[in-house]
Each structure stands twice: as C-alpha cells, then as structure tokens.
Amino acid sequence: MDFQLSDDQRALRSGMRDLLGAVFDRDRLRAAVERDGALDRSLWRELGAAGFFALRLPEEAGGVGLGLPEAVLLFEEAGRALLPGPLVATHLAAGLVKGAAEGEAVVTAVAGELPVAHLAEADAVLVMDGQASGLFGEAEGGEVLSGEALRAFVAAARPVRSMDPLTPLHRAPADAKPAPAASERTRADAERAPAATERAPAHAGRFRFEAALLTAAEQLGSAARTTEAAVQHAGDREQFGSPIGSFQAVKHLCADMLARTEPARAAVYAAAVTGDPVEIAAAKLLADEAAVRNARDCLQIHGGMGFTWEADVHLHLKRAWLRAASWLTGAGAEELLAAGLGTAGRLPRSSAAYGRPVPEAGGGG
Numbered sequence: 001m002d003f004q005l006s007d008d009q010r011a012l013r014s015g016m017r018d019l020l021g022a023v024f025d026r027d028r029l030r031a032a033v034e035r036d037g038a039l040d041r042s043l044w045r046e047l048g049a050a051g052f053f054a055l056r057l058p059e060e061a062g063g064v065g066l067g068l069p070e071a072v073l074l075f076e077e078a079g080r081a082l083l084p085g086p087l088v089a090t091h092l093a094a095g096l097v098k099g100a101a102e103g104e105a106v107v108t109a110v111a112g113e114l115p116v117a118h119l120a121e122a123d124a125v126l127v128m129d130g131q132a133s134g135l136f137g138e139a140e141g142g143e144v145l146s147g148e149a150l151r152a153f154v155a156a157a158r159p160v161r162s163m164d165p166l167t168p169l170h171r172a173p174a175d176a177k178p179a180p181a182a183s184e185r186t187r188a189d190a191e192r193a194p195a196a197t198e199r200a201p202a203h204a205g206r207f208r209f210e211a212a213l214l215t216a217a218e219q220l221g222s223a224a225r226t227t228e229a230a231v232q233h234a235g236d237r238e239q240f241g242s243p244i245g246s247f248q249a250v251k252h253l254c255a256d257m258l259a260r261t262e263p264a265r266a267a268v269y270a271a272a273v274t275g276d277p278v279e280i281a282a283a284k285l286l287a288d289e290a291a292v293r294n295a296r297d298c299l300q301i302h303g304g305m306g307f308t309w310e311a312d313v314h315l316h317l318k319r320a321w322l323r324a325a326s327w328l329t330g331a332g333a334e335e336l337l338a339a340g341l342g343t344a345g346r347l348p349r350s351s352a353a354y355g356r357p358v359p360e361a362g363g364g365g
Contacts, residue, residue: 005073012070016077019050020192024081032084033315037166039085039106039121043187048103052078052087053094057101063094068210072217072272078219079291082315084166086118088214088327089126092207097124097144111208114325115160125150128208146166164318205277212328213271213280216287219323220261220268222316223290226298227257229313233302244301253297260290278340288330291320 005013023046032040047053057063071091078087087110090100099105110116112129119125124146136306145153156172231254234245244250267283294319299306306313324330 003158009070009073010210012066013073013077016050016052016074017080019046020077020081020083024083026315027149029082029135029315033165037084037118037164037168039118040070041106044085044090044106044130046089048101053091053103055091062101066339068213068275069213069269069272072268074266075214076221079204080225081216082166082222082312084320086122087218088211092211093124093126093144095354096126097146099123109211110172111327113163115171116157117167117169118155118156119170119172120159120168121291122150122154124205125153131139140176162322164315164322166315167322168321185228202210207276208327209275209280211286211326212333213268214281215323215327216264216268216271216284219284219287219291219320220264222320223261223294224325226291226294226313226316227254230254230294230298232255233298235320235332237303250301253301256299257290257294261285264290278337281328281336281340284328285330285333288320288324292317292324295320 011293023043028040028043032038045164045335051064052074053076054063055066056068056344075087075091086106090103090105090107092109093105094101094109097105097107100107106121106122107126108116108118108120108122109126109128110119116125124144125141127231136152153172154218158173160169160171162169214237234250234254235242235243239247264286267279267286270284271279282283282318288365295313299313299317302313304309305360
C-alpha cells in the first residue's frame with residue numbers, strides 16, 4: 001500500500017503552512033504570549049474561511065468534503081506554528097455547534113477531571129462524562145453547553161495555573177452536570193456532521209479517538225519543528241572555531257530527534273487512514289514522546305539561550321507537556337494497546353473499541 005502523500009495533499013499542507021506564516025508569524029506568536037493566550041478572533045475567522053474547521057464536513061453542508069488524513073496534515077502544520085486555541089474541539093464541533101465551521105464560534109471540550117482550555121472565551125463547550133467516552137449529543141454522558149447553561153458552567157469553574165502561557169486553563173466543578181435542556185444538537189446538525197466510516201462508526205468514543213489523533217498530529221508538527229530548529233542552531237553556533245553541529249554528541253542528539261519524529265509521522269499518518277483506535281493509541285504515544293523529548297533535546301542544543309524567555313523552545317516544550325495529558329494520556333493509550341493484544345484481528349472490524357472506557361483519557365482543546 002502506498003502511503004505517500006498525493007499532489008493534492010502536499011498542496012494542502014503547503015497552503016496551510018503559507019497561510020500560517022502570513023497570519024501567525026513569530027511576532028503574532030509573541031503577541032499572543034504577552035496577552036496570556038487570549039484568542040485572536042480575527043485569526044479564528046481566517047482559519048474558518050480557509051476551511052480549517054469545516055474540512056471534513058460534506059460539500060453540500062458548506063464544508064470541504066475531505067477526510068481524516070487531510071485533517072491530520074493541517075493539524076500537523078498548526079503544531080509546527082504553535083497555533084493557540086481549542087483547535088481540536090472546534091474542528092470536531094463543525095456541524096454540531098452553530099458558527100464553529102466558519103470560525104465564528106470558539107468551542108472547547110471537557111472530559112474527566114482534566115482542566116479545560118480557553119473556557120472563559122468559549123461560545124460552546126462539549127461536555128463528556130469522563131467514564132462514558134460518549135459521542136457528544138448522541139450518547140448518555142455527552143452534551144453541548146451554550147447560552148445560560150454555558151455561563152453557569154463557566155461561573156462555577158475556577159482558573160488554574162497553566163504551564164503553557166498560550167493556553168489558559170480552568171478547573172470544572174466536580175459536581176457540574178450538563179442539564180438535558182442544554183444540548184444544542186439538532187437533527188439537521190447531525191446530518192451535517194462528518195460521516196462515519198466502516199473503521200470509525202458514529203458511536204460511543206469516535207470523537208475522543210479522532211481528537212486524540214488530531215492532537216498527535218499537533219505533537220508531530222512540534223517535534224518536526226524543534227528538530228529543524230536544533231539542526232539550524234547547531235549549524236550556526238560556533239565553539240572552538242567550529243559549528244557545534246560538528247561535535248559528535250550534538251550530532252547524536254539531532255539524529256535521535258529525527259529518529260523519534262519519523263516513526264511518529266508514519267504512525268500518525270497510518271492511523272489517519274485506518275481509523276483504528278489501537279493504532280491511534282500507538283500514534284499518540286509515539287507523537288507525545290517525540291514532541292516532549294525533541295523539545296528537551298532542542299533546548300539542550302541551544303544551551304543557556306534555550307532557557308531564556310526570548311527563545312521559543314520552551315513554548316514547544318510546555319505545549320507538548322500539555323497536549324500529552326489531553327484526550328488520551330500515555331497510561332490510557334498503553335491500557336488500550338495492552339487490551340488490543342488479546343483481540344488482534346477483531347478490533348478493526350468491531351465497534352467495541354470505541355465504547356471501551358479508557359483509563360486517564362481526558363478532554364482538551
């Protein structure tokens with residue numbers, strides 16, 4: 001099977017990289033840091049206009065009509081650029097929440113006991129029961145909050161300190177339960193939602209696993225970017241009259257970074273094609289490791305400068321730590337992989353994997 005990107009897919013990825021280079025360059029990244037991660041609504045609308053959120057909606061519903069493999073490419077570019085905001089939740093909410101597809105609405109998500117990203121700025125919240133792994137608006141334990149219900153939910157939440165200056169966090173109240181009247185999903189919305197596939201049917205945990213995969217794609221983009229930054233710095237920085245990249249210890253660090261990134265890329269791309277929850281769990285594990293460890297090695301190669309606020313390396317590391325705890329943690333992915341060992345050959349054809357509660361899996365932006 002050929003897993004090489006098609007010409008259209010390469011053009012899609014290149015176009016998104018060019019767009020983000022124009023609308024979210026380093027100056028805008030630093031401006032976002034200075035305003036404590038507050039979202040730029042004009043940027044959100046530009047992403048909507050470019051089809052970032054509506055990518056997988058059918059064309060007749062105003063979407064682009066592409067699939068999960070193409071969405072992974074866009075989220076990989078978002079990860080490279082450190083694009084802030086609840087991108088995953090808003091993308092999944094396209095067709096479910098009015099204005100999400102167009103970038104007019106900001107949608108975040110809460111599941112389990114993990115903090116909620118960008119709650120104060122959200123126009124809607126996807127609420128899932130941490131144990132149910134339910135599909136939003138379709139299963140018991142899943143609701144879409146907006147209006148008065150959302151305002152009451154936000155008022156009951158409390159802000160918590162975030163390790164990532166671009167991602168403000170709130171802790172949802174432990175006793176907060178979505179009221180039945182809070183659900184905003186309608187039959188028309190359901191018809192506009194991304195169609196289920198044979199590998200990823202529209203039941204129980206489909207959204208959670210898709211969210212985990214898109215988060216893994218962001219981690220992949222970050223891992224690739226920190227690898228490039230490390231190699232560039234190793235070539236530019238000189239010690240003892242030679243580039244530090246000529247030193248064996250630095251060469252090994254850079255090689256290790258590439259050796260983590262490329263297997264993660266293969267796993268993420270393959271999981272996007274199959275939609276298999278076990279493969280998604282493996283992809284999330286590899287991408288999390290690549291993003292976190294590459295950022296740490298990049299910081300080491302930068303030396304003392306890497307620890308400074310002016311360098312961007314620490315932003316990649318902090319975001320990678322945060323993403324690793326979102327949607328599907330390492331422990332949850334390992335549990336799913338271990339369970340899959342005894343059912344190899346059955347999971348890809350079964351809906352059971354999507355309905356299985358995953359330990360320590362949580363929501364995120």
